[in-house]
Amino acid sequence: MIIGGSVASYLIKRERLNIVSKILSFFERDHHMQNFPGRGILFFTIGAFICFIFFEPYLAYAGILILSVGDAFTNIIGRHFGKIKTKLNPHKYIEGTIVGILVSIPIAFYFVPNLFAAISAACVAMILEMPHIKILGLEIDDNLLIPVGASFTLSLFV
Secondary structure, three states: OHHHHHHHHHHHHOOOOHHHHHHHOOOOOHHHHHHOOOHHHHHHHHHHHHHHHHOOHHHHHHHHHHHHHHHHHHHHHHHHHOOOEOOOOOOOEHHHHHHHHHHHHHHHHHHOOOHHHHHHHHHHHHHHHOOOEEEOOEEEOHHHHHHHHHHHHHHOOO
């Protein structure tokens, strides 16, 4: 999967997969389309895979849904309505983070009916969404961090 994603990314970057490139441009940030097209999808898949390896399926589903819904809302709300930038990342907005937390709480609560656990997982996930984290010079994508962080946090309460 990683090899296939890397080959597709290379071909998109070289404009040999124009249709895929056009579809991907709706979901990827501009700088990722230039440097590593498909990066978000690849890290989403790796994050989901890690969740299923280390956590019970219901916790993995919770983490993946928090990523899918909460992260989407942080981006949409922050990009279109955000006014207050976060100190962790000048490209992210507090308004988006707050809405991301609010929409993630019911998702987490559905899988682990403990309100404190749901609030904790939503907060951890959306805080992990904010910073640019680099390890050994490589940027760790939030699509990897969010589901793992949310699933791990929920696992502390079960």
